[in-house]
Amino acid sequence: MSPRVVPAIDQDPAIRALAQTWPGRILLVAVFAALLALLGFDPLVGLPAAACAYAGGYRWQVIPAATLLMLCRAGFLVDTELVARVASQERIAGVDQTWLAAGMIAVVVVACTGLLKAYRHLVKLTPFRWPALFLSAGFVGLVLVAETPIAAGMPRLLLWSFLATLLPYIWFLAYALNEAAAVSPPAVALQLGVFYPFWGSTLTPFGKSVSYLRKFEARNAEELAVTQLKALKLLVWVLLLLACLSALKTVVHTQLGVPEFDQAFLNFLSGASFPRVLCYASLLDNFAEDVLSISIWSGIIVACARLAGFGLLRNTYRPLQATTLIEFWNRYYFYYKELLVDHFFYPTFLRYFRTHRKLRMFFATFAAACLGNLLFHFIRDIRLVAEMGLSNALAGEASHAVYTLLLATGLGLSQLRTRTARAQQGWLRGRALPCAGVVLFFCALHVFDAPLDRQHSILQRGQFFLYLLGVNA
Structure with missing residues (x-):
């Protein structure tokens, strides 16, 4: 972020000193809440974030309490429409959705707690050594059971209710299981306290785990002031991006x-x-709007975490400075890339083709960007199985499967390509042309990127792609 666009208030000694006083802290939190409101985000998030930041030695007790409070307000993120749909499909009337949801939340908490406590022993068994694969296989396995005739009626409703309740936390649980296998894992209550933390997240964990958060925790008043001022800067930057996005839509769609x-x-x-x-x-406009949109909503989440005292890295950081596909992938959606790397790339890289360096790198990249990517989105959109049926949902994955295949191939080759020093090539050959190539690759790839579209086939998207190339009339 250029200080010429947003002033570097975190580098000003006077402002840093003011941010360490109580009047300064109150002013900082008030301005932060006002900016959240301008962005259309819940300004009340600033209150638990401030409580966490200023709790001193009680910070790690505040986090679970604040997370629980925010999840209660959000109904624990349970997809109640999906549960109601399944109940309707099974012609089950008279089920109290509130009590069913409360019961399943309790079941999920107990199941996660038991799994975390027992994992140090379970990890010695082969099926449990790869947490992400174990959880994914178990989740998809329950979906398959739910769609069999023997589960018809109340069993199917209960299975889908459990799946809808577990879904928002499955990748947080994967990170927590990795921690649970350590010599001195964090307390289970603390691990559960960062499942979809109060500062916000998606199915992709922003902040990963307790161990990861500890690396970015502000340790003293000076560090906290700097972290919170950076949070304020980031929100101002996000507000500018929102204005740019609005202007882009007006010019491109309304005027042009x-x-x-x-x-x-x-x-x-x-x-x-x-x-x-x-x-x-x-x-091209879709690409630009997509980059701006993800920069905006992810920037808000990271800013809230920074206000709470955790200097998390930005999720989307100068993606147009990328000169290779793999660099863009790292800059575009950092925490999703980290999820795939942590749970699919490294386990594959450490196990297979150890004597073949290039094949090892390519295969691990492919496992993450293709197989892990496809599995993540299939689980994310699992409600489509209940809505469309298993066979139709799987058939509808074809286009997205081709997308992940092309993406993984491109990223794998980008990893292996020998790099020439950019500084010696000049601005045009070293930066502009490579960046343009990256943008064109992802624009072309978007034709096949349809994770939510089960209406149109891969053939139809292929025909449109050929039309863009001028192959057909």
């Missing part, structure tokens, strides 16, 4: 008449194709 990418694709299928130049423009 460029269609949304989905509209361009649907028009092609209906036989009323937009001119290719507009389709190209819609792809």
Whole structure:
């Protein structure tokens, strides 16, 4: 973040000193809450974040309490619509959804607690050595059971209720199990306290685990002041990005008449194709809007964590400075990349092809970016199995499977490519052209990126891609 755009208030000694006084702290939290409100985010998040930051030695007791409070407000993120749909499909009436949800939350907490306590012994058994694979296989296995005829009726409703309750926390549990296998793991209550922490997250954990958070914890008043001032800077930056996104949409769609990418694709299928130049423009605009959007919502989450005293790294950081595919992947969605690396890349890298360096790197990258990526999204969108049926949901994965295959191949080759010193190539060859190549790759790849689209086949997307290349009329 350039200080010419957002002032480097964290580097000003006077401002840092003010932020360590109680009047300064109150002002900082108030400004932070006001910025959250301007961004359309819940300003009340600032209160538990401030309580966590200023709790001193009680910080790690505040975190579970604050997380529990925020989860209670959000209904523990249970997909109640999915549970209601399954109840309707099974023609089960009279089920109190509130009590069913409360019961399943208790079941999930007890199951996670028991698993974390027993994992130091379970990890010695082969099926449990790879936590992510063990959890994924168990989750998908329960889905398969739920979709069999023998589970019809109340068993199917109970299984889907359990799955809908566990889903938001499954990757937090994977990180916690990695910790649980250590010599001195954190207390189970503390581990559960960072399952979907109060500062916000997605299915991808922002902050990973207790051990990871400890690395970024502010240790004294000076560090805390700097971390919180960086949180304030980040929110200001996010507000500017939001203004840029709004302006981009107005100029591109309203003034220039460029269609949304989905509209361009649907028009092609209906036989009323937009001119290719507009389709190209819609792809480039979709890329720009996507990068701005993820920078905005992930920036808010990281800023809230920083206000709480944890100097987490930004999720999206200068992605257009990337000159290789793998560098863009690292800059675009850092915590999702970390999830795939931690749970799929490293376990594969440490186990297979140890005597073949390049094959080892490529295979591990492929395991993460293709297999792990596809598995993550299948689990994330598991509600589609209940809505469409298992066979239709699997068939609808074809397009996204091709996307992950192409992505993994591109990233794997990017990892292996011999790099030439960029400084010696000049700005055009060293930065501009490689960056343009990265952008074009991800724009072209987006044609097949349809994790939520089960309506259109890979053939239809392939035909649209050929249209963009000018192959068909």
